[in-house]
Amino acid sequence: MSTENLPGLPEEPVARRGMFGVKDTGDTSGYGRLVVRRPPKPSSVRPYGSYFDEVADALEPAVGDAIERVVVDRGEVTFHVSRERLAEVLRHLRDDPALRFELSLGVSGVHYPDETGSELHAVYHLCSITHNRRVRVEAACPDADPHVPSTVSVYPTHDWHERETYDFFGIVFDGHPALTRIEMPDDWEGHPQRKDYPLGGIPVEYRGAEVPAPDNRRSYS
Amino acid sequence: MSATETEGRIYDVAGQDWDELVQNVTDSAEERLVVNMGPQHPSTHGVLRLVLTLDGETVTEARTVIGYLHTGIEKNMEFRTWTQGVTFVTRMDYLAPIFNETAYCMAVERLLGITDRVPERAQAIRVMMMELNRISSHLVAIATYGLELGATTPMLFGFRERELVLDLFEYITGLRMNMAYVRPGGVSVDLPAGAVDKIGEFLKIMPGRIKEMRKLLDANPVYTRRTKDVAYLDLTGCMALGITGPMLRAAGLPWDLRKSQPYLGYETYEFDVPTQNTCDVYGRYLVRVAEMEESLKIIEQALDRLSGPLKGGPVMIEDKKIGWPAQLALGPDGLGNSPDHIAHIMGSSMEALIHHFKLVTEGFRVPAGQAYASVESPRGELGAHVVSDGGTRPYRVHFRDPSFTNLQALPATCEGGMIADVISAVASIDPVMGGVDR
Amino acid sequence: MGLEEKLPSGFVLTTVEQVAGWARKNSVWPATFGLACCAIELMATGGPKHDLARFGMERASASPRQADLMIVAGRLSQKMAPVLRQIYDQMAEPKWVIAMGVCASSGGMFNNYAIVQGVDHVVPVDIYLPGCPPRPEMLIDAIVKLHDKIQNMKFGAHRERQIEELELQALRTLPLIDQGAGK
Numbered sequence: 001m002s003t004e005n006l007p008g009l010p011e012e013p014v015a016r017r018g019m020f021g022v023k024d025t026g027d028t029s030g031y032g033r034l035v036v037r038r039p040p041k042p043s044s045v046r047p048y049g050s051y052f053d054e055v056a057d058a059l060e061p062a063v064g065d066a067i068e069r070v071v072v073d074r075g076e077v078t079f080h081v082s083r084e085r086l087a088e089v090l091r092h093l094r095d096d097p098a099l100r101f102e103l104s105l106g107v108s109g110v111h112y113p114d115e116t117g118s119e120l121h122a123v124y125h126l127c128s129i130t131h132n133r134r135v136r137v138e139a140a141c142p143d144a145d146p147h148v149p150s151t152v153s154v155y156p157t158h159d160w161h162e163r164e165t166y167d168f169f170g171i172v173f174d175g176h177p178a179l180t181r182i183e184m185p186d187d188w189e190g191h192p193q194r195k196d197y198p199l200g201g202i203p204v205e206y207r208g209a210e211v212p213a214p215d216n217r218r219s220y221s
Numbered sequence: 222m223s224a225t226e227t228e229g230r231i232y233d234v235a236g237q238d239w240d241e242l243v244q245n246v247t248d249s250a251e252e253r254l255v256v257n258m259g260p261q262h263p264s265t266h267g268v269l270r271l272v273l274t275l276d277g278e279t280v281t282e283a284r285t286v287i288g289y290l291h292t293g294i295e296k297n298m299e300f301r302t303w304t305q306g307v308t309f310v311t312r313m314d315y316l317a318p319i320f321n322e323t324a325y326c327m328a329v330e331r332l333l334g335i336t337d338r339v340p341e342r343a344q345a346i347r348v349m350m351m352e353l354n355r356i357s358s359h360l361v362a363i364a365t366y367g368l369e370l371g372a373t374t375p376m377l378f379g380f381r382e383r384e385l386v387l388d389l390f391e392y393i394t395g396l397r398m399n400m401a402y403v404r405p406g407g408v409s410v411d412l413p414a415g416a417v418d419k420i421g422e423f424l425k426i427m428p429g430r431i432k433e434m435r436k437l438l439d440a441n442p443v444y445t446r447r448t449k450d451v452a453y454l455d456l457t458g459c460m461a462l463g464i465t466g467p468m469l470r471a472a473g474l475p476w477d478l479r480k481s482q483p484y485l486g487y488e489t490y491e492f493d494v495p496t497q498n499t500c501d502v503y504g505r506y507l508v509r510v511a512e513m514e515e516s517l518k519i520i521e522q523a524l525d526r527l528s529g530p531l532k533g534g535p536v537m538i539e540d541k542k543i544g545w546p547a548q549l550a551l552g553p554d555g556l557g558n559s560p561d562h563i564a565h566i567m568g569s570s571m572e573a574l575i576h577h578f579k580l581v582t583e584g585f586r587v588p589a590g591q592a593y594a595s596v597e598s599p600r601g602e603l604g605a606h607v608v609s610d611g612g613t614r615p616y617r618v619h620f621r622d623p624s625f626t627n628l629q630a631l632p633a634t635c636e637g638g639m640i641a642d643v644i645s646a647v648a649s650i651d652p653v654m655g656g657v658d659r
Numbered sequence: 660m661g662l663e664e665k666l667p668s669g670f671v672l673t674t675v676e677q678v679a680g681w682a683r684k685n686s687v688w689p690a691t692f693g694l695a696c697c698a699i700e701l702m703a704t705g706g707p708k709h710d711l712a713r714f715g716m717e718r719a720s721a722s723p724r725q726a727d728l729m730i731v732a733g734r735l736s737q738k739m740a741p742v743l744r745q746i747y748d749q750m751a752e753p754k755w756v757i758a759m760g761v762c763a764s765s766g767g768m769f770n771n772y773a774i775v776q777g778v779d780h781v782v783p784v785d786i787y788l789p790g791c792p793p794r795p796e797m798l799i800d801a802i803v804k805l806h807d808k809i810q811n812m813k814f815g816a817h818r819e820r821q822i823e824e825l826e827l828q829a830l831r832t833l834p835l836i837d838q839g840a841g842k
Contacts, residue, residue: 015610039589039611073590074331102460105595106626108606108619123606125593125621129474132481136593157463160629183288183658185738192772193296200772213770268694268739289739290695293773308768315696361699380706398696398792655695
């Protein structure tokens with residue numbers, strides 16, 4: 001499809017070509033010329049709607065300069081925060097009477113190998129019992145320098161969550177009391193849930209027949 | 222028996238040499254004893270390992286080691302379609318499969334933007350199945366409570382009652398556990414004929430059985446002495462550690478997502494959130510039993526709707542681009558695509574065949590973005606953080622499992638207490654290792 | 660025991676085999692090795708509805724030293740594998756292993772970095788039980804089949820001959836792919 005008639009579509013970098021990973025031989029799938037572009041990085045402008053404006057109002061005077069962008073998507077708000085000031089932002093979110101996000105639901109790591117300079121994301125989901133609200137805070141760090149300050153001092157519950165994210169993604173949480181592997185054996189090499197780590201399927205032999213690992217079978221991506 | 226000089230004396234015990242061990246410990250000048258418990262041990266809470274430092278009978282330090290059941294489910298899901306993901310998540314917290322499925326499907330539905338278009342009948346079925354599941358999960362919790370404290374009867378009672386629920390699950394979904402019943406857009410199959418009657422029968426039997434359990438345990442002197450004022454964790458501690466579920470409610474805070482942030486129409490059901498303010502094992506037990514009674518109320522209301530106003534409605538979203546192309550039907554070889562549908566795609570419509578093939582093998586696309594959906598599972602807030610890159614497979618799925626977070630409270634609950642109370646502390650947290658390690 | 664291993668082959672040994680087999684099969688003590696979902700079905704099998712006590716097996720042994728049967732119930736992670744082997748080594752001879760469920764039998768749906776693709780990579784398995792998880796009835800069926808195996812277990816010279824025969828048979832068997840289901 002030609003995109004020249006579509007108004008104002010930003011050209012995003014190509015994420016994937018083709019459908020079935022066919023590269024060398026003739027393509028019989030009919031998807032050979034398919035181009036999938038990476039989704040654009042959204043950024044929302046005011047008003048955000050719902051209670052999100054109130055949260056942003058309370059955040060901005062204190063730590064507004066730490067917030068890189070705000071995304072309101074599908075009824076959820078995400079504050080992208082610079083990693084240096086993450087602990088400060090979370091502390092403010094917890095302590096400000098207008099915010100009061102007392103309950104943290106932990107850290108979830110996401111690996112975006114295509115986002116050069118900010119490959120690894122640490123995603124925090126917070127919940128306010130006082131105001132019955134939820135927000136998401138996201139901090140990114142480059143693969144070459146995978147350091148994010150630890151927030152165990154703000155939310156003690158992050159202890160195991162940060163260890164898990166370190167174990168699976170290799171994000172080093174500076175200041176964590178004991179950042180060791182939690183799920184994998186201590187002597188494990190690599191961080192298994194990163195995108196560049198194979199699923200690690202072990203080809204299993206059953207009486208002469210090989211069962212290939214799932215990531216080596218034909219895939220629909 | 223072996224010894225090293227670096228960490229103090231190490232005793233390697235594997236049974237049958239207890240006398241020797243006791244003698245050695247008595248002779249030793251060392252007052253502090255470190256006991257490794259697990260990962261394989263008689264307690265029924267799975268492969269959990271505890272490293273306990275003891276001063277006499279008192280636990281001075283407790284460390285928890287997990288990861289012995291890490292299954293890589295989150296990574297495995299990235300290699301399967303969105304619908305197939307349900308089959309994986311159901312095996313995470315294996316005592317609460319329906320909750321895992323529902324949390325995941327709600328997150329996927331939010332990403333698709335179809336939350337409001339999920340048929341009401343499917344929502345009511347989900348609610349009913351979740352509450353049945355809550356009962357079966359709490360029954361196992363109470364059964365293993367008993368077993369671990371040395372009482373076999375609660376275990377027998379709990380498993381007998383649980384079979385009633387599992388029979389219902391099997392009748393409705395075809396499987397006793399790990400049923401992959403809830404799918405993005407609805408549920409996989411409508412209630413079979415006679416299910417309403419069977420659940421009605423269950424609703425008649427169950428209150429009596431819960432009463433029986435209460436009679437056995439509520440005022441049982443042995444049970445109360447082993448549970449009252451044991452594993453104390455107050456509200457401040459709970460909040461700091463991110464504890465949710467019965468543990469938090471036993472500390473006095475009526476925080477239940479079904480009430481505070483209702484989903485799937487929970488706001489239209491009448492039920493109470495039971496709380497206790499004892500902060501101990503006994504309080505958590507009382508909360509769990511009371512929750513089972515409340516669940517029965519919800520099941521009754523859901524059943525009234527399913528057999529009344531919602532009778533005969535669809536159970537899968539109407540959108541042909543998302544909903545599973547065929548209704549399932551029970552054939553001689555088990556549950557499968559209905560014969561009508563197969564006749565249609567194989568005999569009369571080429572387009573339907575292509576559509577079926579595409580949707581089943583490739584799956585549907587989910588717009589790029591991320592979503593977090595949470596449900597109140599029997600153990601607390603179960604959240605699914607789902608990220609999509611616009612493809613037919615999840616980009617990343619992370620489960621915030623309540624067992625994982627709640628287990629962090631173990632040192633706080635048992636340090637300073639007796640070693641025998643460690644077991645009741647673990648039992649009252651009710652961690653399911655499949656959920657902890659995923 | 661051990662004495663039976665010294666008996667010469669013949670009528671006496673056959674009788675001892677039968678008696679010992681009968682005694683052993685009716686008092687199998689399983690070591691609880693619950694790992695995941697299957698462990699819940701294992702507990703349900705011990706529960707009142709399915710009642711494992713009918714087969715003399717309700718006494719689940721917490722100590723591996725006093726167990727003859729290891730029911731590996733659930734997925735075995737790489738981190739757990741050494742533990743499993745240690746427990747197995749601690750069990751006294753004679754001992755048997757049931758791999759309960761597909762994860763224990765072959766890794767099941769979890770063909771990934773974390774899971775050992777079948778406990779037979781770590782310990783020898785006598786009975787593979789499919790299902791995810793298998794119903795209690797299936798577990799009971801597997802146990803009854805194992806009882807049959809225990810009843811007919813050979814000793815001493817008989818056992819050596821049996822092992823030789825089985826070995827020869829296994830060597831002659833074609834790989835599954837060459838057997839051809841339809842041929």
